[in-house]
Amino acid sequence: MNLAPDAELLALVQRTRACVERDVLPLEHDFLARPFRELLPRLESARARVRALGLWAPHLPQAWGGLGLALPAFARLAEELGRSPLGPLAFNCQAPDVGNMELLLAHGTPEQQQRFLRPLAAGSLRSCFSMTEQEHAGSNPVLMSTCARRDGDDYVIEGRKWFTSSADGAAFAVVMAVTDPQAAPHARASLFLVPTDTPGFRLLRNIPVMGEVGADYFSHAEVAYEHCRVPGSLRLGAEGAGFALAQERLGPGRIHHAMRWIGVAERALDMLCRRAATRLLAPGRPLASRQAVQHWIAESRVAIDAARLLVLDAAQRIEREGAAAARVAISALKFHVAGMLDQVLDHALQAHGALGLTDDTVLAWFWRHERAARIYDGPDEVHKSVVARQVLKPYGVDVEV
Numbered sequence: 001m002n003l004a005p006d007a008e009l010l011a012l013v014q015r016t017r018a019c020v021e022r023d024v025l026p027l028e029h030d031f032l033a034r035p036f037r038e039l040l041p042r043l044e045s046a047r048a049r050v051r052a053l054g055l056w057a058p059h060l061p062q063a064w065g066g067l068g069l070a071l072p073a074f075a076r077l078a079e080e081l082g083r084s085p086l087g088p089l090a091f092n093c094q095a096p097d098v099g100n101m102e103l104l105l106a107h108g109t110p111e112q113q114q115r116f117l118r119p120l121a122a123g124s125l126r127s128c129f130s131m132t133e134q135e136h137a138g139s140n141p142v143l144m145s146t147c148a149r150r151d152g153d154d155y156v157i158e159g160r161k162w163f164t165s166s167a168d169g170a171a172f173a174v175v176m177a178v179t180d181p182q183a184a185p186h187a188r189a190s191l192f193l194v195p196t197d198t199p200g201f202r203l204l205r206n207i208p209v210m211g212e213v214g215a216d217y218f219s220h221a222e223v224a225y226e227h228c229r230v231p232g233s234l235r236l237g238a239e240g241a242g243f244a245l246a247q248e249r250l251g252p253g254r255i256h257h258a259m260r261w262i263g264v265a266e267r268a269l270d271m272l273c274r275r276a277a278t279r280l281l282a283p284g285r286p287l288a289s290r291q292a293v294q295h296w297i298a299e300s301r302v303a304i305d306a307a308r309l310l311v312l313d314a315a316q317r318i319e320r321e322g323a324a325a326a327r328v329a330i331s332a333l334k335f336h337v338a339g340m341l342d343q344v345l346d347h348a349l350q351a352h353g354a355l356g357l358t359d360d361t362v363l364a365w366f367w368r369h370e371r372a373a374r375i376y377d378g379p380d381e382v383h384k385s386v387v388a389r390q391v392l393k394p395y396g397v398d399v400e401v
């Protein structure tokens with residue numbers, strides 16, 4: 001297993017880091033202090049510089065305007081981008097668009113690719129993914145009330161979703177809806193591309209999360225689909241394939257998140273160390289002179305390095321064997337890296353004292369937003385059961401997930 005980047009990748013990582021430092025980090029002050037939409041023109045300028053530097057959309061094939069990186073190489077870059085909340089957006093590889101791009105690439109018809117993927121790849125519009133419903137356990141997404149009824153050549157979608165991230169300002173949603181309630185549980189639902197200006201698409205509200213209502217890309221919406229009619233040509237993939245496609249989307253999606261979280265953790269550790277070195281408890285006695293703080297730093301350093309190895313190893317396995325074969329490795333890193341992030345952020349925040357709770361640094365934003373890492377794309381407990389199932393198999397125990 002060779003996890004070291006080669007010289008070419010190292011140079012790309014360094015260019016990416018330099019671009020984040022020069023073009024993205026300076027936007028953070030206003031990002032934390034001002035309404036997000038006010039920042040959009042400056043974010044667009046940063047995106048233009050990313051394009052000009054040839055760093056745009058690292059995950060996309062070159063034919064679609066991207067860098068065509070394999071997953072392990074993308075992992076390295078995603079870590080650099082994760083150091084800022086704005087990094088992935090500036091490089092056009094942000095969730096949920098990145099997953100929708102991959103779905104469209106693999107399963108979109110040529111017409112769907114031209115209409116939806118082309119502008120998504122160019123960064124001229126955004127999208128969202130609408131699966132979870134408030135009244136059903138999202139950790140078992142075969143439970144679903146939203147349905148899409150055939151009506152001639154069209155489908156008519158009825159239902160209500162929540163936590164549709166980034167629906168505010170999105171041009172279209174990828175919606176999961178039941179097309180055959182009588183089918184086997186995993187074959188009941190299908191995916192649909194629903195332009196958000198379709199009559200019946202109603203964004204009811206941006207849901208307040210940890211005290212923030214959010215706006216535009218940084219928001220999570222409740223959405224009603226009321227007699228929402230779409231032509232059959234906007235079904236994505238085969239009828240009944242919705243669950244399988246959503247799983248296919250989530251596998252690499254979990255890796256993308258984990259790679260970003262490592263960048264978040266590196267940023268938090270850097271801030272922790274800076275604070276420890278400069279905050280004086282008494283003349284000549286910085287915070288770093290205390291053993292408790294040294295332990296936070298040592299534990300964080302090792303936890304991040306171990307998590308990175310886990311992610312890179314899984315990324316290589318996905319590249320070699322596909323996401324299905326690497327399923328247990330993906331579950332393992334999902335809960336492990338999310339837990340590591342939680343711990344490192346907590347240490348960094350603690351070391352900043354009251355300042356850590358303010359929005360004068362990016363730590364509180366990360367803490368508010370990344371606590372969700374242990375819930376979305378499968379809660380910790382589900383992924384732990386997946387790993388335990390494999391570990392216990394030789395002992396004759398069949399763990400239910």
Ligand SMILES: Cc1cc2nc3c(=O)[nH]c(=O)nc-3n(C[C@H](O)[C@H](O)[C@H](O)COP(=O)(O)OP(=O)(O)OC[C@H]3O[C@@H](n4cnc5c(N)ncnc54)[C@H](O)[C@@H]3O)c2cc1C
Nearest residue numbers: 129130131132137138139163164165372375376377379381
């Ligand atoms: C910030 C954020 C963004 C999101 N973005 C999107 C999005 O863009 N699109 C979308 O469709 N959805 C999105 N979601 C929804 C997300 O996918 C669900 O929250 C997730 O699947 C969990 O479902 P749930 O919230 O219904 O929790 P539930 O399924 O009700 O689970 C609640 C808790 O029960 C425990 N639990 C669940 N299952 C098990 C089990 N098998 N064993 C033991 N314990 C268990 C876990 O602790 C879990 O946290 C987002 C969620 C968040 C927080």
